[in-house]
Amino acid sequence: MRHLHLGKLLLVVFSLLLACTVSARKPIKTLLITGQNNHNWQVSHVVLKQILENSGRFDVDFAVSPGQGKDMSGFVLDFTPYQLVVLDYNGDSWPEETNRRFLEFVQNGGGVVIYHAADNAFSKWPEFNKICALGGWEGRNENAGPYVYWQDGKLIKDSSAGVGGSHGRQHEYVLNGRNKVHPIVKGLPVKWRHAQDELYDRMRGPGNIQDILYTAYSEKETNGSGREEPLVFTVDYGNARIFHTMLGHAGPTPEDNIAMQCTGFQVLLLRGAEWAATGKVTQKVPKDFPTETSCSLRKNYKEN
Ligand SMILES: [Zn+2]
Structure with a gap:
């Protein structure tokens, strides 16, 4: 009898400890919006979910829109269950109600990750362009805002005429x-x-960058701009926490997808996403991060 009671007691204590450990890090409820893109969204959205969920820190739902040119009226999204929205969408306008709810989510301090060509979307929606700070293509030019680049230790806003968005090879x-x-x-x-x-260059928009985190030099030899381009930053938009990464062009398959397999891309995505959702980053600096001279890949989209 005594042994049985002791056994039960241990079981209860063990269960409580387990429950505490699990609840200490509840996954961040994340909505990933995709379904149209001039990129291979069929690969990118699956890979983004894998990167986020393999970390054990995120729980990702998809919102997949109807295809290009199809009836979008039913694509009305509910943002209320989510701490984080990841945008992997570049396509037809959302219904007005989804636009309104998205702005409400962001303006109430919601967390947003703008990923790669998501900043190409909605060139005619001024509020969306403020949420991205910079965007490209889709008819953007000087009317979309200044070309923003890094020079002499600061961001320059160049309002002269020119394209908005390009990249070399x-x-x-x-x-x-x-x-x-x-x-x-x-x-x-x-x-x-x-x-x-x-390497995105000549990006334009309101330019309301909050903290510029990383730039890269776009060489003329690779058909770039000859400027130091802002590629990874946060956006100054009210109470919202917005992380914008222009990295991560999707390949043909999850296995053949080198830009997204880069450890640096994945670590910045994970840290940017956690910060956008919570305002903090609790992740350690990983040992497999790339150095100045050598790339590092996580081909299975998880920390080795
Ligand atoms: Zn691309």
């Missing part, structure tokens, strides 16, 4: 840190080598 390049204290980048190398990817 894909290549490996070094990211240059411009902030050492922001939680997203604290402890990460100031310079690190990104695996082969596009």
Whole structure:
């Protein structure tokens, strides 16, 4: 009898300990919006979910829109269950009600991650362009706002006429840190080598960058701008926490997807997403982060 009671007691204590451990880090409820993109969203949205969920920190639901040109009226989204919205969408306008609810979510301090070509979307929606700070293509030019680049230790806003958004050929390049204290980048190398990817240049918009985290030099030799381009930053938009990364052009398959397999891309996504959702970053600096001279890949989208 005594043994049985002791056994039961231990079981109860063990269960309580387990419950405490689990509740100490409840996954961040995340909504990933996709379904239309001039990119391979069929690969990117699955891979983004894997990166986020493999960390054990996020629980990702998809909102997949109807295809391009189809009836969008039923694509009305409920943001209320979520702490974080990840945008992997570049396509037809959402219904007015979804736009209204999205702005409500963001303006009430919601967390947002703008990923790669999501900043191409909705060039004619001024409020969306403020949420991105910078965007490209889709008819953008000087009317979308200044071309913002880094020079002499600060961001320059150049309002002269020109295209909004372009990139040269894909290549490996070094990211240059411009902030050492922001939680997203604290402890990460100031310079690190990104695996082969596009390097967005000549991006335009309201330019309301809050903290510029990383820039990269867009060489003329790769058909770039000859400027130091802002690629990873946070956005100044009321109470919202918005993390914008222009990295991570999707490949043809999850296995053949080098830009998203880059450890630097994945770590910044995870840290940016946690910060956007909570205002903090509790992740350690990983040992497999790229250095200035060598790339590092997580081909299975998880920490080794
Ligand atoms: Zn791309």
